[in-house]
Amino acid sequence: MRIAVIAGGVGGARFVRGLREAVRRASDIDPLAGAAIDVIVNTGDDWWLAGLRITPDFDSMLYTLSGQNDEQRGWGRVGESERVAGELQAWGVTPEWFTLGDLDLGTHIARTSWLRAGETPSQVAARLQQRWELGVRLHPATDQEVDTHVIIAGDRGAAAGSREIHFQEWWTRYRAALPAAGFVQHGVDRAVPSEGALDALLDADVILVAPSNPVVSIGTQLSIPGMLEAITAEPAPIVGVSPIIGGASVRGMAEACLAAIGVAVDAGAIARHYGLRRDAGLLDGWLVAEEDAALVDGLEADGFAARAVPLWMRDLDTAAALASEAVAFALGLSS
Structure with a gap:
């Protein structure tokens, strides 16, 4: 089985780590056994700083899946130092509100060097993944700067x-x-889905939408011309996981993003914002938290396949259980 995940940010990285663990734990008779995982990663948060191309969502994925992530801060490399960042700020090259760790800078310098040598972001992403055994394949959503x-x-x-x-x-x-x-x-308007993203979607048996920011992580990917059509063109069932639990975002400041586009901070509202595939939207199914079980009937009345399950990813066990639920739900829709 091949699983494609649309994701971005820390929540997406933790979900993918849980999915990888669920595959590792699967018995021989489990459909998850031996499953291949491809992750299409948001690039909308990327930017240029101090002459370096910074890719926060991709790096969150890379560091989390390689075990290099600083779990205490929730971002950056474990064992990080910031001597170079201090020098850059002293020279006025970088702002004091955005600190780049020394180890993290090594990643950015390598990436930028390869980009300036003519490699595409997808080629650079492949090179970065060669350093550690991730157990998944990461693909930037697009090779164009968005x-x-x-x-x-x-x-x-x-x-x-x-x-x-x-x-x-x-x-x-x-x-x-x-x-x-x-x-x-x-x-x-000039962007197209990356070749790796398109290949992952073409081959997918299941497509999962991670509990990432629906506006700037998932929404940015869906705004790439041709991306939504590529996701929904194949028969693979598409199941999303709510990033909202009990009327609040699990992580980050998604409330401010949702308010800017006029969408309520509500698991049902997010599903309706994505829309149903049959109505030229995104989703076939939607997982909400147990705390939001009262929303299921309304979602089903609107045509969504919906289920309430534990969504808190407090550790690897709970993240793996959530990922297993998402895949099982999707396979149930397929059958």
């Missing part, structure tokens, strides 16, 4: 005095506290 910017509303609203800042500044510096009037993916 950087997300945030429209910051002026004092009198979005139409008066609004300005744009890069998503990383809004997210990291301001902690999403500045009122956002919307998001712009620069370059998306």
Whole structure:
């Protein structure tokens, strides 16, 4: 069996780690046994800093799956130091609100060197994955630069005095506290899905939408021309996992992103925002938390296959159990 996952960020990385563990634990009679996992990773958070190409979501995946992630901070490399970052800030090359660890800088320097030598982001991604045994294959959603910017509303609203800042500044510096009037993916009109992403979708028996930010992680990928069509073109069942539990985001500041596009912070609202595949949307099925079980009947009335399951990924066991539930649900839809 081949499983394709649409993901981004820390929540997506933890879900994929759980899926990998579920495959490792599967018995010979389990459909998950020997399953191959391909992950299509959001690139909308990427940006240029100090002449280096920074790819936060891809690196979260790379470090989490390789065991290099700093689990205490939730991002960056374990055992990190920040001497170079201090020098860069002293020279005024990088802002004080975005610190690059020394080990992390090594990744960015290698990536940028290969990019400047003419390699594509997909080729660079393949080289980065050769260093560690990940147990999955990671593919950037696109090889074109699609950087997300945030429209910051002026004092009198979005139409008066609004300005744009890069998503990383809004997210990291301001902690999403500045009122956002919307998001712009620069370059998306010229983007196409990466070859690796298309191949993964073409071969998939199951497609899972990770519990990642529905606006800037999943939404950015769906905005790439041809991506939604590629995801939904094949007969593989598509099941999403809610990033909202009990009316609150599991991680990060997704509430601010949802507010900017007028979507309620609610597991049912997220499913309806994605839409049904049969109505030119994304989903066949949707997993909500046990805390949101009351939403299942309404979702089913709207045509979604829905189920309430434990969604908290507190450790590897719970993450693996969630991933197993998602695959089993999808296979049930397929049959």
